Amino acid sequence: MSDVIALFQDYTFQTVALGSALLGSISGVLGSFAVLRKQSLLGDGVSHSALPGVVMAFILLGNKNTETLLLGALVSGLLATFFIVSIVRHTRVKFDSALALVMSVFFGLGLVLLTYVQKIPNSNQAGLKRFIFGQASTLMQRDILLIAICGTVLLVLVILFWKEFKLFTFDSGFAQSLGFSPKKLNLLLSFMVVLAIIIGLQTVGVILMSAMLITPAVAARQWTNKLWVMVILSALFGAISGVLGTAVSSLVPRLPTGPAIVVCISAIAVMSVLCAPGRGVLHRVYQRRKNRVLYKLEEGVPNGPTN
């Protein structure tokens, strides 16, 4: 127990945990919209596609500032989204195929650029690879500041456009008939999701980022039918697993932070799917048994409602 208390007083831990918590809640909020719009896997696609942007930014601008690299990631993430949308719009190729194709090609390009960078003499390219797996433990105060600024902007946008996003998520046809441009809303929302993914990359890396986006939202969805409750719960789940994952990985030697966070949030999601009141799997099993007993009591002729 004293270990835990000492841990929470540790400055490095505070920084990393704060960063992870912030990221968890931001991606939780934006993830809610992605999941409800059935675009869960877009996060996976965008985060893989960010790799060439990271390396390209390094090649062009020659430094390894987090801002520079994330800017590159943002550009290539948006470019990938644009490609996916164009392919789906102009051909009969389905969303999932377009996503898988664009994502793997971009990742391939990222690898090509990485191997190219490794050849440049004197270029210190170490540290670029941390974007593949993420390294939460390298989070510094500057990074936290960046995350906090981006997070605030995103949150303000969500609150400002709450009504529009809600309408657009659940009934885009109706939104259009009321005069909201679905094209612009889609663009804004996609941009925000991409931004949330990009700032999360350095903590959990391109492969696990999709989990940070989807899983808190899936867990939160089980407990409520109200959007605002879902968004808040999702942010909360994201934040809790951020802190929990960081704590566990600090206490147990050789336990990487990113995967630890993902395991925490997945555990919350599995619990939610099993136990959610009124709709979870356990509830359903219980209901079925109750119905069976009632059916027997009524001697095979159920009359009236059974629950």
Added chain:
Amino acid sequence: MAPQIEIQIIAVIVAVACALPGVFLVLRKMSMMSDSITHTILLGIVLAFFMTHDLSSPLLIAGAALMGVVTVWLTETLSRTRLLAEDAAIGVVFPLLFSVAIILITRYAGSVHLDTDSVLLGELAFAPFDRMIIGGMDIGAKAIYTTGILLLINLAAIIVFFKELKVAIFDPMLAAVLGFSPALVHYGLMTLVSLTTVGAFQAVGSVLVVAFMIGPPVTAYLLTDDLKRMLILSGAIGIVNGILGYQAAALLDVSIAGSMAVVTGLVFLSVFIFAPRRGLISSLFRRRNQKIEFAKMTLLFHLYNHEGSEQEAAECGIDTIQAQLHWEGRFTGKILALLEQDRSIAFSGELVRLTERGRANSIKCYEKLLS
């Protein structure tokens, strides 16, 4: 054999072996399942390694393939609860299994050569170092044989079960009625996909297996409507991608697998833009033509409706038509000019009038629409 040739042979074999089952994934709208499987096989490999403590054991391949099927099963079980959408189920399952794998590797297997880099990124350039030696004779790179066997398995399975696969993909109901279990075909296909992924990732890394599986079939999908042709085309495109990708990598001295994925993307991009009938250019061109044809027909109908009526002057004046149809001035002028060229309309004073030919045309279109 020179290592360069061997690498290209392996690249071609892997490309074809991946493209074949990929065709069915694309048609079944399950492309992202391949992404999921490519990540989770890592857990299968790790678990099998803990049991055997031998990196070259065939049990590793069995474990990985099994984990692929388990992934599919878990995802489907989760989405069958209807508590979350199928894409969300994929997105929940694979990061979890992948995280567990990474945690296991970093905690327990740090001392052996089982790092996530080599699984995820792969390196084709090293493949020729691992030789196949039978009776003291060096008969080529080991990867040629392992991927070759994989290709043969895929080919055999697809040729033998072609009919079943075709029915189950395009009409699962019919397949069930005819007595083929769609579930059996489905899991058979998924086993094939898992096996292929396992066989291929050592050469090209697991993320790029997705490019090889999905890229060529999606490209072929824009070129043909026939399943057999799509399979053959996918294989051919895979071969082209493999060879071009290797040449580009050799020229620029960069990652071979990455360069093959980039070539896959470029080949798709050019087909996407230039494909006859389904490409971007032909689709934009067709849409423009359709817009013009539709406008011509609308205008003819409009004239025919108001012909000889009291409002004809207001409805069919050269300057009033655009307001009546809510068209832009320039567009209206273009359509009028086109129709006049067809000799379907004629201008008399301020009025636009149908000619004999124009009237016959609009009546014919009416009848075609209403019949």
